[in-house]
Amino acid sequence: MxxxxxxxxxxxxxxxxxxxxxxxxxxxxxxxxxxxxxxxxxxxxxxxxxxxxxxxxxxxxxxxxxxxxxxxxxxxxxxxxxxxxxxxxxxxxxxxxxxxxxxxxxxxxxxxxxxxxxxxxxxxxxxxxxxxxxxxxxxxxxxxxxxxxGCNASTVSLSLAPGVAAGVIDPSDIVSVLAVGPSGAGKSLKTNLLASEVLGTANPYAVGGTHRHIPEIRQALAAASGVAGESIRISFTPVIVPMARGILATSTAPIAEGATDVQIRDAWQSAYGDETFVHLLPEGHFPRTADVLGANTALMGLAIDRAANRVVVVTAVDNLVxxxxxxxxxxxxxxxxxxxxxxxxxxxxxx
Missing domain, CATH: 3.40.50.720 (NAD(P)-binding Rossmann-like Domain)
Structure with a gap:
């Protein structure tokens, strides 16, 4: 048909x-x-x-x-x-x-x-x-x-949902910093998106809890875990960088009390091990935005920072795909x- x-x-x-x-x-x-x-x-x-x-x-x-x-x-x-x-x-x-x-x-x-x-x-x-x-x-x-x-929202949500759902991270102290291409802002003429304003620099925007994708992330993580939305707190900072398309999201959250390294990695492996378009990279490997251009994939690398007591997830997607x-x-x-x-x-x- x-x-x-x-x-x-x-x-x-x-x-x-x-x-x-x-x-x-x-x-x-x-x-x-x-x-x-x-x-x-x-x-x-x-x-x-x-x-x-x-x-x-x-x-x-x-x-x-x-x-x-x-x-x-x-x-x-x-x-x-x-x-x-x-x-x-x-x-x-x-x-x-x-x-x-x-x-x-x-x-x-x-x-x-x-x-x-x-x-x-x-x-x-x-x-x-x-x-x-x-x-x-x-x-x-x-x-x-x-x-x-929303491109930023789904990137962060996919990055953290397995950990929140499995109870191996604390969702009350999430920090996400994203390098994003300006195509995510659309095609309308805007001074801050001109080549002369973007090339050779990195420009943060919507800093301090004002980005429109924040409630979407909280909603998605709540739906994934059953955790009350008001218990999910996120500091979210996007930064425009000089690449036409792509998102590299670095998201961190505290390790839940008693969670082992094996349990942490298994949460993400169990969630995405059989997925076609979301791939957890081998331990010690992290994605580049260049690896996902034109593809419908989300590639993510996971690190366990015991010194800071935080899980770190780095995810790359093509924001337009x-x-x-x-x-x-x-x-x-x-x-x-x-x-x-x-x-x-x-x-x-x-x-």
Whole structure:
């Protein structure tokens, strides 16, 4: 069976990456692409790397144009998806790459985003543990509405969920520092993302508990472990570095009393040992962002720092693939009953 697809926000980074992956998907027909200010222009003018989609023209983003497809992907700025999802009730599967349907708490939405609050959807991180002992993929298998994750949020959540769920780390004192590529901020022109502002420097932003992905991380870790969300405290500091795409997240947390080195490593090995797209590297090995470019993989290395009494997890993802579009397509595959890895690769691009 071939499924018809519409992709909104198709001239942006996330929309373009969704299209790149779907273009190689044997069960998908990309029928419609939409945008706002770029409507009426050929897609190829904004996504010149997508040569196989050169026949498509960007249309206006309206509920009427998005309707009538089997699947709709929304790759819109935060706070803009809800106005369309409310009008797409007859669409069999809708996947939102924005934040509008990620959070379960309206208080968290109001504090970090503001504007209209929309109902939470199934969270699009298949490998994430749930407090039932299963994985989030079981929820996604029956989902018709999916919220693709925030790239930083899913990276940190995958990094720490096994330790929190197994009780081998203390989630009340998590520290995460991330080196991130500016593509995660979208394609809009912003002074702080100009090449002259980014090249040759590292720029911290959203410091001091203000980043919008913090409540998403706390929510995911709570769902993975059954630990109350208010018991999970995280100091989260992202830093823009001069690479177009990628995230290298270094997350640490205190070792729980009595946890042995074997128990600690076994928590991560048990969680991810059979996963296709999340890999725990051998002891003493740590990932580079270069190893995951273009791939739907999360590579992580784990160290046990007994001198500081902390577990250290270093995780690398491509923010536009595993962090966004790859997670969205992986979740789509599950919802459609297709092989989970259809059109997705574990192989990166090098050099």
């Amino acid at each position: 071939t499924y018809s697809v519409a992709v909104s926000g198709a001239s942006g980074y996330a929309g373009g990456e969704i299209l790149r992956i779907l273009a190689a998907h044997p069960d998908i027909e990309i029928r419609t692409v939409t945008a706002h200010s770029n409507a009426g222009q050929p897609l190829i003018e904004h996504q010149p790397h997508l040569r196989s989609l050169a026949h498509l023209t960007l249309q206006d983003t309206t509920p009427e144009i998005l309707a009538g497809h089997d699947i709709v992907f929304l790759a819109l700025p935060h706070g803009q998806s809800g106005q369309y999802t409310d009008a797409l009730g007859d669409t069999p599967l809708v996947i939102d790459a924005g934040a509008d349907h990620r959070l379960t708490s309206q208080d968290s939405w109001d504090a970090f985003y503001g504007g209209a609050f929309h109902e939470p959807w199934a969270y699009g991180v298949p490998e994430l543990l749930t407090d039932s002992g299963a994985k989030q993929r079981e929820v996604l298998r029956t989902a018709t509405r999916i919220a693709a994750p 595993k962090g966004t579009a790859g997670a969205a397509v992986q979740s789509m595959n599950l919802a459609l009953g297709l092989p989970e890895d259809r059109a997705l690769t574990v192989n990166g691009v090098a050099p």
